[in-house]
Amino acid sequence: MIVEDSTVVRTLLTHIVGSDPRLTVAASFATAEEAxxxxxxxxxxxxxxxxxxxxxxxxxATRQIMASHPTPIVVISASMDGGAMGDSMDALRAGALSVVEKPVGLGDAAYAQVAHEIRTQLAIMSEVAVVRRRMPAAPKIPVQPVRQRAPSALLFAASTGGPPALARLLGALPADLPLPVLLVQHMGASFMAGFASWLDSVVPQRVELARNGEMPTPGTVHVAPGDAHLTLARGGTIRLATDGPVGGQRPSATRLIESAAVALDGAALAVVLTGMGEDGAAGVRALLAAGGQAVAEDASTSIVYGMPAAAHRAGALSLPLDLIAPHVRRIVERAR
Incomplete structure (x- = not known):
């Protein structure tokens, strides 16, 4: 189903969807009420x-649909920043699964790439089983093995469903968090600045795009910029790299976590949240081998149980989303 008030864009989206054998347009509407x-x-x-x-x-509309007839929703955004970007991120918090760039026209230089991303996201998200979720009752938080290094950095990774999960997790952590957070969120490169700005407005910590050569700051969330790997160098400084994707991803969670295993001698805690694929799992394996710690979001709260499932298989502790922040706080206090 296509919901778009512009006749031109609605026609263009119908053409884009119709050119993919995996997809069929069920209907298109100019208003949310009709949809x-x-x-x-x-x-x-x-x-x-x-x-x-x-x-x-x-x-x-997203709120109402997720409350009455839960359906995978892909937000098509015409703006990368400002109010529209904030609304797009809020739609993700309300239950939409991803946000992609709106096509401008057949003659636009980026049309082919934008059209491909729209088709890919719609095809992938059509397979996601979206349900109204209730958070499970909070069990006792399990204790990880003690022979591990106290973390000097937190490493967060997410993909599909990540923005609302990250907002919830960071919102449950203190503003004066004594460790820096390095974050990889799979999202279109053009959206990353707007995503960081939105996240900064909804969590107590400071959020900014990571800059090459800077030292991560306690209480600050350093977000991987679009189309660059976020890594740590010896001494703990941030390094941005534009070499090839890892497992189809750039930025790659695996690259970030693996770099921390080496640069920090394993003194890091990795948290892998909802998302498709297996990015981050190889990094978790390397971090645990170096004496680090890792947590994966449990299937009961993950929008897509791909990345966290792979991380759990690699040895990460599995916890529902609302139990991850208390676990992180306890590890940080114990390190103090």
């Missing part, structure tokens, strides 16, 4: 959702 009314009958596998709509906007 919501038709949803129980059409029951689409995935929804392409514009944010700025007349009447009910895309953010409120």
């Amino acid at each position: 919501i009314e038709a949803l129980p009958v059409l029951r689409p596998d995935v929804i392409s959702m514009d944010i700025r709509l007349p009447g009910i906007d895309g953010l409120e």
